[in-house]
Amino acid sequence: MTDPQAPTGAPSFPKVRKRPSMVAIVVAAVMLLVFGAGFSALFAGLATATEAMGVRFGTSAEHTRIVIDLKGKATPKILAPAEGDKAFRLVFSGVELPGFTTGRGQGAVTTWEADQDKRQATFFFELSDDVVVRRSFLLKPGTGVDHYRFVVDLAPRNMQAPGQSNGQVINAVFAPPHQGKRVVVIDAGHGGQDPGAVAKSDQVYEKDVNLDAAKVLKRQLERTGRYKVVMTRADDTFIPLKDRVRKARGANADLFISLHADSGPKGAEGASVYTLSEKASSRVARSIVNGQNWILDAKELRQRDQDVTRILVDLTQRETKNQSARFAQTLTQNLKPVTPLLRNTHRNAGFVVLLAPDVPAVLLEMGFLSSEKDLKRLKDKNNRANMMAAVARSIDDYFESNPARVANLH
Numbered sequence: 001m002t003d004p005q006a007p008t009g010a011p012s013f014p015k016v017r018k019r020p021s022m023v024a025i026v027v028a029a030v031m032l033l034v035f036g037a038g039f040s041a042l043f044a045g046l047a048t049a050t051e052a053m054g055v056r057f058g059t060s061a062e063h064t065r066i067v068i069d070l071k072g073k074a075t076p077k078i079l080a081p082a083e084g085d086k087a088f089r090l091v092f093s094g095v096e097l098p099g100f101t102t103g104r105g106q107g108a109v110t111t112w113e114a115d116q117d118k119r120q121a122t123f124f125f126e127l128s129d130d131v132v133v134r135r136s137f138l139l140k141p142g143t144g145v146d147h148y149r150f151v152v153d154l155a156p157r158n159m160q161a162p163g164q165s166n167g168q169v170i171n172a173v174f175a176p177p178h179q180g181k182r183v184v185v186i187d188a189g190h191g192g193q194d195p196g197a198v199a200k201s202d203q204v205y206e207k208d209v210n211l212d213a214a215k216v217l218k219r220q221l222e223r224t225g226r227y228k229v230v231m232t233r234a235d236d237t238f239i240p241l242k243d244r245v246r247k248a249r250g251a252n253a254d255l256f257i258s259l260h261a262d263s264g265p266k267g268a269e270g271a272s273v274y275t276l277s278e279k280a281s282s283r284v285a286r287s288i289v290n291g292q293n294w295i296l297d298a299k300e301l302r303q304r305d306q307d308v309t310r311i312l313v314d315l316t317q318r319e320t321k322n323q324s325a326r327f328a329q330t331l332t333q334n335l336k337p338v339t340p341l342l343r344n345t346h347r348n349a350g351f352v353v354l355l356a357p358d359v360p361a362v363l364l365e366m367g368f369l370s371s372e373k374d375l376k377r378l379k380d381k382n383n384r385a386n387m388m389a390a391v392a393r394s395i396d397d398y399f400e401s402n403p404a405r406v407a408n409l410h
């Protein structure tokens, strides 16, 4: 899904015109604008108005999210849609708009408009579905995002609502910038009684290829002095998948990379990069909120009520997914010159090792043991070192372009 929480790019309004024709401005990106004067008790009476910086949307299987970027703290009055309503409004007092603005929505929102009347800014959202405001909250600035965001989640009216929390102020899910070394967890797939894929002709086991590559990568990363590397296994032992995830979370990992080698039908060749699928992460979110999961232990979330938990898990997970996708993209770019890539190589998967909601993670299939060419490449020491050097470069790039880190849910 698109993630409107992402700290990438500066929020901005689409072109503002004086009184535009009714033609909606079609903005390809998620970053649209809007908004207006909000009113927060804190601001009432203050001469300076808060500025609205933009309006963005995000969608998932479960909801449509509207994010209004604000220079300062402001909470709107929500004129929520009644049953059958095809529109609703947010009215901000003390918030300034650059002028009348309109744009295209996403999900349940078809279009939106924002207009100013004196010190009041009104956002008007046109709806395609019968929805309710499932929750709304104001996000404080955090590392990586320097401004407030007012978030509204819309959900189908007939969907069972486990609870609603409106208007809460939530701390952003970013931890302070990292001091010292970044923690990278390298996961050599399989091991011990679980050999993974096997190239029968050569008696090459995936578990050995993975471990060897992991060790090479570890050396390369440690050589830079910038990383603390944790291995989920350092020898030929069997480690359950869940324990690998627990180890990464326990180490406060900044990044998790799982190394594998594939086996597939004739003709399948090349490396591929996977991140967690939307479906799998929704499942995890639900299980965490319901308190039935193996990832977070009960005491980690004990002090929070279910609603706050839901919001925190949701925000953290989205940010983690964003960062995972960013790393996957960098990785794919860096691998291109050193190894053939499977078509559509950045895919989404439901692999258990990628499930930690607060650790950006990717799974790299380094090639197919079932392919003659890949097998040759994977067995070749120089080739392996080259490939891991590309991975190490990607890790450098990723951290250089991503100073923010996802806060651990501990």
Ligand SMILES: [Zn+2]
Residues within 6 Å of the ligand: 189, 190, 196, 197, 206, 260, 261, 262
């Ligand atoms: Zn594998």
